[in-house]
Amino acid sequence: MSLIELHHVDLGHGSHIVLPDLSLTIRRGERVALLGRSGVGKSTLLEMLRQQLANQVAWCPQADSLVPTLSAYHNIYMGRLEQFSRWRNVINLLRPFKQPWQDINALGAELGLEEVMRRQVDQLSGGQRQRVAIARALYQNKPTFVGDEPVASVDPHQGARLIELIHTRHETTIVALHQRELALAHFERIIGLDAGRIVIDAPSHTLDPDTLDALYQTV
Amino acid sequence: MRFIRRYNSATPRLIDSIVGTNIGARLMRVSLGLIVLTLIALPFADLAITTRDPWSELGRMFVGFITPNILATESPLHAVLLTVAFAFWGVALGILLGFPLALLFMRSRLVRVGCAFVRAIHELFWALLFLQVFGLSAITALAAIALPYAGIFAKVYAEILLQIDTAPQQTLPQGVDRLSRFLYTELPLAWARLASYTRYRFECALRASVLLGFVGLPTLGFHLESAFRQGRYHEAGALLWAFYLLIALLPFWAHRRLVPLWLLGTLFLLGPWPTVDGELLWRFLSVDIWPQPLLAGDFKGLALWFTQLPDLLPAIGNTLLLGLMSTAGSLVVCLLLWPLASRHFGQRATRWLGTGALIGLRSTPELLLAFIFLLLVGPSLLPAWLALSLHNGALIAFLAARHADQLKFGMPGLKGVNLYAYELMPRIYPGILALLFYRAEVIIRETALLGMLGVATLGFHIDSSFAYLMFDQAVALLLITALLNIGVDALSRRLRPDALAPTIERTCEG
Numbered sequence: 224m225s226l227i228e229l230h231h232v233d234l235g236h237g238s239h240i241v242l243p244d245l246s247l248t249i250r251r252g253e254r255v256a257l258l259g260r261s262g263v264g265k266s267t268l269l270e271m272l273r274q275q276l277a278n279q280v281a282w283c284p285q286a287d288s289l290v291p292t293l294s295a296y297h298n299i300y301m302g303r304l305e306q307f308s309r310w311r312n313v314i315n316l317l318r319p320f321k322q323p324w325q326d327i328n329a330l331g332a333e334l335g336l337e338e339v340m341r342r343q344v345d346q347l348s349g350g351q352r353q354r355v356a357i358a359r360a361l362y363q364n365k366p367t368f369v370g371d372e373p374v375a376s377v378d379p380h381q382g383a384r385l386i387e388l389i390h391t392r393h394e395t396t397i398v399a400l401h402q403r404e405l406a407l408a409h410f411e412r413i414i415g416l417d418a419g420r421i422v423i424d425a426p427s428h429t430l431d432p433d434t435l436d437a438l439y440q441t442v
Numbered sequence: 443m444r445f446i447r448r449y450n451s452a453t454p455r456l457i458d459s460i461v462g463t464n465i466g467a468r469l470m471r472v473s474l475g476l477i478v479l480t481l482i483a484l485p486f487a488d489l490a491i492t493t494r495d496p497w498s499e500l501g502r503m504f505v506g507f508i509t510p511n512i513l514a515t516e517s518p519l520h521a522v523l524l525t526v527a528f529a530f531w532g533v534a535l536g537i538l539l540g541f542p543l544a545l546l547f548m549r550s551r552l553v554r555v556g557c558a559f560v561r562a563i564h565e566l567f568w569a570l571l572f573l574q575v576f577g578l579s580a581i582t583a584l585a586a587i588a589l590p591y592a593g594i595f596a597k598v599y600a601e602i603l604l605q606i607d608t609a610p611q612q613t614l615p616q617g618v619d620r621l622s623r624f625l626y627t628e629l630p631l632a633w634a635r636l637a638s639y640t641r642y643r644f645e646c647a648l649r650a651s652v653l654l655g656f657v658g659l660p661t662l663g664f665h666l667e668s669a670f671r672q673g674r675y676h677e678a679g680a681l682l683w684a685f686y687l688l689i690a691l692l693p694f695w696a697h698r699r700l701v702p703l704w705l706l707g708t709l710f711l712l713g714p715w716p717t718v719d720g721e722l723l724w725r726f727l728s729v730d731i732w733p734q735p736l737l738a739g740d741f742k743g744l745a746l747w748f749t750q751l752p753d754l755l756p757a758i759g760n761t762l763l764l765g766l767m768s769t770a771g772s773l774v775v776c777l778l779l780w781p782l783a784s785r786h787f788g789q790r791a792t793r794w795l796g797t798g799a800l801i802g803l804r805s806t807p808e809l810l811l812a813f814i815f816l817l818l819v820g821p822s823l824l825p826a827w828l829a830l831s832l833h834n835g836a837l838i839a840f841l842a843a844r845h846a847d848q849l850k851f852g853m854p855g856l857k858g859v860n861l862y863a864y865e866l867m868p869r870i871y872p873g874i875l876a877l878l879f880y881r882a883e884v885i886i887r888e889t890a891l892l893g894m895l896g897v898a899t900l901g902f903h904i905d906s907s908f909a910y911l912m913f914d915q916a917v918a919l920l921l922i923t924a925l926l927n928i929g930v931d932a933l934s935r936r937l938r939p940d941a942l943a944p945t946i947e948r949t950c951e952g
Contacts, residue, residue: 277616284613292630301626305617312622363615 256406259416283360283370291345480770492820506675514677527708532587540595547600560593562927768830775835803836
């Protein structure tokens with residue numbers, strides 16, 4: 224069953240079209256990696272997916288979209304902000320509620336964040352921040368994970384582990400990446416964007432690193 | 443002095459935004475225009491020295507300053523604590539009023555106009571107004587600080603909130619309510635800047651609280667004024683030292699964690715509380731402050747009433763003249779004094795003294811400085827001119843020196859005038875001029891205020907109208923003062939170099 228179907232649509236911001244005449248189908252249960260140089264339209268595509276799928280999607284933005292002056296706990300809690308009443312949210316800022324505190328700590332333990340739950344995000348390392356962003360997405364508990372470079376600043380080994388964790392928690396995963404090896408090893412389908420078009424869309428076992436390298440050649 | 447550090451971090455951005463466009467020539471034109479205009483206007487200013495022997499008086503003041511008598515003032519601790527209490531609670535009430543307005547500020551023109559208006563009238567004029575209804579009471583003191591500060595907080599908080607990074611908000615799940623969104627993204631992102639601006643404002647409130655003594659409230663300023671006026675310079679010296687100590691030790695005693703304690707502790711000091719006569723208050727608001735012909739619907743009479751306002755044109759002229767002279771004076775003072783506090787010039791001892799002098803001049807309220815000069819040279823525009831130029835010039839010079847100290851440059855071995863003229867001034871001058879034009883609004887507001895000392899600006903007539911219980915006239919003059927302020931602010935906004943970091947404004951709004 225398809226999760227999303229696009230037929231000849233123009234994607235962009237306002238009148239600025241980034242991806243013209245785009246056709247794409249993504250089915251439920253797929254593991255999709257999105258590759259391409261920066262500025263090629265990956266974020267635009269993800270943004271569209273996020274809007275179309277609305278409440279079914281757990282959104283994992285780049286780590287610099289966290290609130291630097293709040294603790295890791297509060298940043299993760301924000302994933303379910305809409306599910307609690309506003310007054311509960313206010314009180315939780317002052318003193319965490321027991322249930323979310325336990326849930327989020329359990330989640331943090333899986334991601335190696337148990338030591339830093341109370342620490343402000345701007346005092347965390349780049350890798351830790353990225354894991355906080357992932358934890359927030361996991362906390363949303365949605366069937367589909369959409370992420371913009373969720374493992375950009377962690378080492379390859381840890382990146383692989385995080386991707387697997389994301390896979391086991393979500394029915395569908397759609398992620399923008401720049402690590403080719405990670406995409407080949409841990410995703411079933413790879414979509415390569417270049418110059419506003421989809422230039423590669425194939426199962427990952429039919430692709431090799433050299434083919435993918437072509438995406439990053441300067442024009 | 444945290445807000446100074448904040449200025450430093452903003453400076454490179456400021457300079458970057460100016461260099462690159464060919465703005466140097468424009469800055470030069472504006473500066474020369476300012477100086478020439480001042481020189482042309484100077485003959486119209488009354489700069490007479492009317493006292494017989496200002497120098498020996500200055501000597502006696504100096505002796506008093508270096509040999510203070512701390513036991514001369516009756517209950518000095520109470521005066522200090524009351525000064526602090528008014529500042530704390532004035533700011534707290536200002537936040538309570540201003541913060542909700544900040545949330546409406548960008549959406550409501552009415553709020554913006556209202557805030558511009560309450561900001562444009564100096565704390566002391568508000569005090570004079572409230573004094574008529576609430577007497578020498580805590581309400582007068584608190585309202586005089588809280589009301590204009592609410593207007594300032596509303597504007598500055600709104601600007602800070604407007605500038606936060608919006609990326610975190612966009613990543614929130616759909617359907618998050620407004621309050622949660624504000625508390626989880628906007629507020630934490632803006633918190634550091636809101637807090638540091640509030641800290642800076644508290645220091646301003648402390649100065650304002652001292653000044654409330656000049657209208658009779660028993661803060662430090664009250665004792666300062668009477669000590670100076672009666673020539674008890676040893677006592678005045680002790681009070682001045684107490685004030686400087688209060689400002690210098692601010693980071694310690696007014697630490698964030700101690701604020702709730704101070705608020706609770708000083709609550710019992712606030713007073714006296716007046717018995718408000720509702721009938722009298724209503725009469726004041728509905729009858730006293732309005733021109734009689736207006737209430738009677740007699741428009742011909744209103745025109746006549748208007749012509750009877752005392753010497754309006756000379757007063758406005760003097761206000762603008764003094765404002766212009768003081769802006770130019772501040773520029774000259776700054777250009778002369780900033781090297782005193784910079785690492786590029788002098789030795790350690792001269793720098794230490796220079797920095798101390800600049801901080802001292804900056805911390806002393808203008809009104810107090812003007813009052814001291816007034817005792818020295820008698821009532822004319824001269825003491826006001828000196829006070830405003832020295833205070834504001836020192837303030838800008840201090841920031842300019844900090845900016846210069848951060849600079850690294852290519853030509854080694856340059857010294858003295860060459861270093862000043864070729865390496866440093868071209869780099870820091872745009873910043874100096876930007877600060878000066880931000881300061882211009884403050885200068886014009888202070889200019890009106892100095893009228894209370896007998897200088898023939900608008901404030902002089904406001905003060906005497908209140909003294910003669912002509913409230914309609916006083917309020918009309920206050921309105922004119924506010925409009926004048928708003929006009930000057932608009933003008934200086936047009937003149938100053940474009941695209942300035944907004945941090946600067948908060949640093950020197952005062």
